Amino acid sequence: MPNERWHDLPPRLPFLRTVYGRPAIVDVRAAFFDVRRTVRLWMRTGRLGWQCEPQTRAKVWERLVVFWDVSGSMKTFLEDYGQLWSRLALTHPRMGIFAVGTEMKDVTATFRANQGGHLYEHLRRFKTLWEGGTNLGAVLTQWLDEYGDVWLRGSVAVLLVSDGWDRGSEVELETALVALVRRRARLYWLNPWQDSLGFEPRTRALQVAQPYLSGMASGLSVASLISLS
Numbered sequence: 001m002p003n004e005r006w007h008d009l010p011p012r013l014p015f016l017r018t019v020y021g022r023p024a025i026v027d028v029r030a031a032f033f034d035v036r037r038t039v040r041l042w043m044r045t046g047r048l049g050w051q052c053e054p055q056t057r058a059k060v061w062e063r064l065v066v067f068w069d070v071s072g073s074m075k076t077f078l079e080d081y082g083q084l085w086s087r088l089a090l091t092h093p094r095m096g097i098f099a100v101g102t103e104m105k106d107v108t109a110t111f112r113a114n115q116g117g118h119l120y121e122h123l124r125r126f127k128t129l130w131e132g133g134t135n136l137g138a139v140l141t142q143w144l145d146e147y148g149d150v151w152l153r154g155s156v157a158v159l160l161v162s163d164g165w166d167r168g169s170e171v172e173l174e175t176a177l178v179a180l181v182r183r184r185a186r187l188y189w190l191n192p193w194q195d196s197l198g199f200e201p202r203t204r205a206l207q208v209a210q211p212y213l214s215g216m217a218s219g220l221s222v223a224s225l226i227s228l229s
Contacts, residue, residue, distance in 0.1 A: 005080075006087050008222050013088070014229030015188065015215065017062045019155050062155040064088075064095040065185075067143070069162035071101045071134045077192045080220055081161060085111045096151060100139045102132040102167075134162060136205055137172030144179055152183040161190040161219065164203030173205060177212045187212050188228055190219030 042048050068081060085097050089111035097108045144152075158180060166173070180187060189209060193199055195218045201210060215228040 005220075006084060006222065009084075009087055009225075010222075011091050012061055013064070013092075013157075014226050015186075016064060016092075016157055017155055019060060019062045061092065061094060062157060063151055063153075064092055064157050064159070065151055066095070066097045066159045066161060067136070067140070068097060068099050068107075068159075069101070069134050069136070070099045071132070071165075073134075073163055073165050074161075074192070077220070080192070081190075084219070096147070098139075098143065100134065100136065102135045102138070104139045104142055133167040134165065135168035136160070136162065136166050137168040137170070137174075137176050140176035140180070141172060144176060148179075148183065152180075152185060154184070156185050158185045158187050159190055159219070160187060160209065162205070163191055163193060164201065164206040166203065166205035168205075170204055170208050174208050177209055181212050186214045189213050189216045191216065192218055192220060194218035195220070195224065 066085065068085070070078060088095060089097070089108070095108070096106065097111055099105045099107045177187065187209070189206070191199075191201075191206070194216060201207060201216070217224040217227050219225060
């Protein structure tokens with residue numbers, strides 16, 4: 001698939017919200033004040049003291065987490081979505097990409113290094129990801145335990161990218177989705193078949209997820225992504 005598919009992709013995904021964040025902390029002792037502005041304050045007043053200038057709060061895009069089903073039934077769309085993640089990884093510094101099957105692998109660094117073109121070769125090293133089907137409930141539960149405290153701080157958008165064919169427990173999946181929503185995550189589902197004639201969300205996973213979703217789209221075109229806004 002040519003890269004021109006994403007030529008008109010905006011710098012920021014339209015459904016991502018702008019939030020207030022703080023600049024990176026240079027020194028842990030400066031966690032609550034701006035070092036440079038505080039030094040200038042001391043120079044103006046002519047004395048050192050406890051009076052400090054607070055850190056400036058800047059507008060940033062909220063965090064974006066992608067759970068990308070790379071099991072056998074999604075193999076046809078690996079390149080399509082892979083090129084999308086390659087583009088987004090360059091413009092969305094607060095983005096995490098997790099390839100999922102019956103297990104989970106953080107592939108964010110692969111796309112940060114702009115190696116998406118060699119994705120299939122990279123994934124072949126993790127056979128359980130793409131040969132064993134998908135167990136989204138178990139994967140989300142694992143992710144909540146291992147990464148939840150890191151990513152679910154403040155507003156966050158979550159993309160669930162899958163055709164919905166899932167071999168796991170419906171109860172476990174719903175429990176994980178509820179946990180995400182309770183921690184202020186907005187859930188969107190990208191299904192490559194969404195724009196197909198007569199499409200209906202008939203798989204068990206999609207039916208379980210629907211009440212918790214803020215939107216659904218195929219995610220295979222710029223217009224599709226914009227429709228989520």
